[in-house]
Amino acid sequence: MQVPIFTVDAFTNRTFSGNPAAVCLLENDLDEDLHQKIATEMNLSETAFIRKLHPEDDFTKSSCFGLRWFTPANEVPLCGHATLASAAVLFHVQKNTNSVLTFVTLSGELKARQVEDHIVLDLPLYITYPQVLQEVEELIKAAVGDMIVQDLRYSPDTKKLLVRLSDAYDRSVLEELQVSAQRFLSAEKTGKVKGLILTLKGNPSGKHKGHDFYSRYFAPWYGVLEDPVTGSAHAVLSSYWSEQLGKKEMLAFQCSRRGGELKISLRNDGRVDIAGQIAIVLKGNLTL
Numbered sequence: 430m431q432v433p434i435f436t437v438d439a440f441t442n443r444t445f446s447g448n449p450a451a452v453c454l455l456e457n458d459l460d461e462d463l464h465q466k467i468a469t470e471m472n473l474s475e476t477a478f479i480r481k482l483h484p485e486d487d488f489t490k491s492s493c494f495g496l497r498w499f500t501p502a503n504e505v506p507l508c509g510h511a512t513l514a515s516a517a518v519l520f521h522v523q524k525n526t527n528s529v530l531t532f533v534t535l536s537g538e539l540k541a542r543q544v545e546d547h548i549v550l551d552l553p554l555y556i557t558y559p560q561v562l563q564e565v566e567e568l569i570k571a572a573v574g575d576m577i578v579q580d581l582r583y584s585p586d587t588k589k590l591l592v593r594l595s596d597a598y599d600r601s602v603l604e605e606l607q608v609s610a611q612r613f614l615s616a617e618k619t620g621k622v623k624g625l626i627l628t629l630k631g632n633p634s635g636k637h638k639g640h641d642f643y644s645r646y647f648a649p650w651y652g653v654l655e656d657p658v659t660g661s662a663h664a665v666l667s668s669y670w671s672e673q674l675g676k677k678e679m680l681a682f683q684c685s686r687r688g689g690e691l692k693i694s695l696r697n698d699g700r701v702d703i704a705g706q707i708a709i710v711l712k713g714n715l716t717l
Contacts, residue, residue, distance in 0.1 A: 430716075430717045431716060431717075432453050432455065432467075432714065432715040433454040433712075433713075433714055433715075434451060434452065434453050434454075434471075434711075434713055434715050435451070435452045435522065435709060435711060435712050435713075436449055436450070436451055436452075436473070436711035437449070437452060437513075437514035437707055437708070437709050439510035439511070439514045439658065439660075439705055439707050440510060440513065440658040440660075440683070440689030440690060440691055440706065441658070441687075441688075441689050441705075441706060441707070441708060442707070442708060443708060444708045444710050445687070445710075446687045446688055446708075447510075447657065447658050447688070447689040447705075447706075447708070448474065448510040448658035448659070448685075448687065448689055449473050449474075449657075449710070450473060450474070450475045450476065450477055450508075450510055450513075450514035450515075451467075451468075451471040451476040451477070452476075452511070452514050452515050452518045453477065453478045453715065454479050454488060454518065455479060455480040456481070458480070459480075464476075464478055464497065464499050464504070465499055465503070465504070468500060469501045469502075472501050473501075474500060474510075474656045474657070475499065475500060475505070475510065476498070476511070477496060477497070477508070477512070477514060478497045478499070479494050479495070479496055479519070479532075480494060480495040480497075481495070482494060482495055488519060488523040488525065489526065490525075490527075491525075491527075492525075492527040492529065492531060493531040493532075494519075494531075494533070495532070495533050496512065496515055496533065496539070497534070497535070498511050498534075500651045500652050500653055501652045501653075502651055503651060503652070504535075505651060506535040506536050507534070507536040507552075507664070509550060509552060509659065509660010509661050509664065509703060510658055510659065510660050510689075510705075512532060512534075512539055512541065512660065513541070513548050513550055513660065513705050513707060514707065515532065515541075516530055516541035516548050516550070517548060517707040517709065520548065521707075521709060522712065528542060529541070529542045530542070536553060537553070539551060544704065546706060547704040547705060547706055548704065548706075548707060549702050549703070549704040550703050550704070550705075551696075551700055551701075551702055552660065552661075552664045552702075552703055553586075553664055553701075554664060554695065554699055554701040555587050555589075555664050555668060556584070556586075556668050557582035557583060557584045557591055557665060557669050558582060558583055560581045560582055560583040562578075562581055564619055565581070565590060567616040567617075567618065568590070568613060568616045568617045568618075568622065568625070569581075569592060570616070571612045571613055571616040572592065572613065572625060572627065572647070573594065573606065576594055576595070576598070576602075576606075577594065578593065578594060578595070579593045579595045579596060580593035581593070582669060583621075583622075585621075587623075587661060588622060588623035588624060589622070589623070589624040589625070589626055590622045590624070591626045591628060591666070591669060592625065592626065593630075593669075594628070594629050596629075598629055599629075599632055600629065600631075600632070600684060602629075603627060603629050603644075603684050606627070606645070608627075608647060610647040610648075610649045610655060611649055611654065613625060613647065613649050613650075614649055617650075623648065623650045623651065624646065624647070624650070624662065625646070625647045625648070626644055626645075626662050626665065626666065627644060627646075628643065628644040628666060628669075628670075629642065629644070630642055630670075630673075631643065640682045640690075641670060641674060641679040642670045642674075642679070642681055643681070643682050643684050644659075644662065644663075644666055644681065644682075644683050645685060646659040646662045646683065646685075655685060656685070657683065657685040657686070657688070657689060658683045658687070658689030658705075660691070662683075663681060663683075663691050663693065663701075663703055664703070666681065667679070667693050667695060667701045667703070668695075668701075671695050677695040678693070678694050678695075679692075679693040679694075680692055690705070690706075691703050691704070691705055692704040
């Protein structure tokens with residue numbers, strides 16, 4: 430059996446930056462265990478599987494598809510960059526004729542649309558709540574050492590811990606921070622954290638003008654030590670920074686080694702539009 434597969438760099442317009450995802454187009458149902466085997470083989474933070482919901486569906490003409498995401502270790506409930514990559518394959522490779530695509534996922538229905546040279550994802554917006562330092566002190570120490578933490582939040586819906594570093598730091602401090610995410614596994618004692626976001630307020634007078642906030646994201650609990658650019662983390666960051674900055678339109682930059690930019694727009698229906706560019710890097714077939 431041949432399965433078309435693509436590698437797409439998401440949240441960038443340049444190859445070899447942004448966040449790479451593999452995207453598989455499933456003409457027929459795949460044996461359940463093969464999803465994980467393929468994702469482990471691809472060894473990217475996410476491999477996405479687009480499937481037809483009905484036998485008569487068509488990747489060029491249909492507007493609604495099933496979508497699942499797997500890390501090298503397990504299935505995850507939401508992945509923004511692999512959704513962006515999936516929409517890119519349908520829009521740019523399959524030349525899908527619809528203006529809006531709908532994906533049926535573990536996080537409900539997600540929509541993607543093209544706006545000029547960006548693809549816009551309609552994602553859930555996740556609220557954060559204050560987190561008591563004592564519960565997660567060892568984890569924070571493992572992540573940032575003795576750096577000053579300005580705020581600490583937790584998103585129960587996504588099991589993500591948000592750690593805001595002091596406004597006294599600039600972007601270079603976050604970029605240069607050496608993080609051993611493998612240590613998080615033993616340092617996290619509560620059992621409730623599955624992702625760690627480090628974030629920092631943008632500096633309007635600094636050399637990187639225009640970005641409202643910066644972040645890095647770590648998910649060793651899902652087999653991803655550091656994720657280059659993370660849509661699902663920004664579904665959490667968007668609600669936090671909108672509240673902090675009093676803004677609904679924001680530009681964010683994730684400061685991984687590859688780096689990536691996200692345009693954010695909070696909607697009136699309690700969801701968030703996250704837009705990014707893409708670069709298609711590889712087209713091929715899996716032989717199963």
